[in-house]
Amino acid sequence: MTFYGFAKSVVYGIFKPWYRVEAIGVENFPKDGGVLLCSNHINNFDPIIVGIMAPRPVHYMAKEEIFRIPVLGGIVRKCNAFPVKRGFGDREALRSGLKVLKDGHVFGLFPEGTRSKTGELGKGLSGAGFFALRTEALVVPCAVIGPYKALHKLRVVYGKPIAMEEMRSTKASAEQVTELIMSEIAKLIKEYQ
Template identity: 85%
Template sequence: MTFYAFARSVVYTVFKPWYRVEAIGVENFPKEGGVLLCSNHIHNFDPIIVGIMAPRPIHYMAKEEVFNVPVLGAIVRKCNAFPVKRGLSDREALRTGLKILKEGNVFGLFPEGTRSKTGELGKGLSGAGFFASRSEAQVVPCAVIGPYKSFKKLKVVYGKPIDMDEMRKTKASADQVTELIMSEIHKLIKEHQ
């Protein structure tokens, strides 16, 4: 058993009953090939919740500072995270993200870039559009819905992969692609709230 699988099973046994987490649309999640998973961001636990409910291991970017914290840095790295320098165009992080997708893995992103203080869906940054345009990965919208309160229901909704053919054919800008992704996340929130 990998460290990721072990950590996932331990966290799953604690978080799933604590937040009464329900996964919806797991059948929409591609069983193989590169997947860019794009989710809203309402709480610091979102990467954990989305990760334990997904049917495949997820790779995430995490702010560089996390990797400098003793013990935590090593754990985060073993849980498929890689560092990104925030506020800069980090070419190394961009290359790593594209490599993950090219190798047929799942790369999880929170296009808003930071947690929403209000719980409302914010504007997406162009990074999501960049990865969607520059890879052949399937793009899956995801929504985390509900309060992070003990024993109140929390939903993780996986939408159908977004049809990216037209966007890739017309070489749409990263911002336009991100807007499409955000609109699909918005639809999931509205439908399952």
């Protein structure tokens, strides 16, 4: 078993019963190939919850400060995360994200860029559209529907992959693609809230 698999099983055993996490739409998750997994962001635990419920290992960007913390930095790296410098375009992080997708893995992204303080879905940043347009990855919308309270039901909903062929062929902008992705996440929240 890989370190990722071991860590996922341990964390799953803690979080799933504590938050009564339910995964919906797992059948929509592509079994292979690059997947850009785009989710809303309501809690600091979202990357963990989305990751443990996904049927495939998920790679994430994480703020570079985490990687400087002894022990934690090594654990985060072994759990498929790579550093990003926040606040400006980090070309190395962009290249890493593209490589994850081109190598046929799952790249988890929170298009809002930061956690929503109100729980409402915010405006997405163009990064999601950037990755969707520059790879052939399937884009899967995801919604985390709370609350994050002990023994209350928490849902992770995976939508059907969003058809990107037309957006790619018409040379849509990264902003337009992100808006489409955010609208699909909004539909999942409305349907399952």
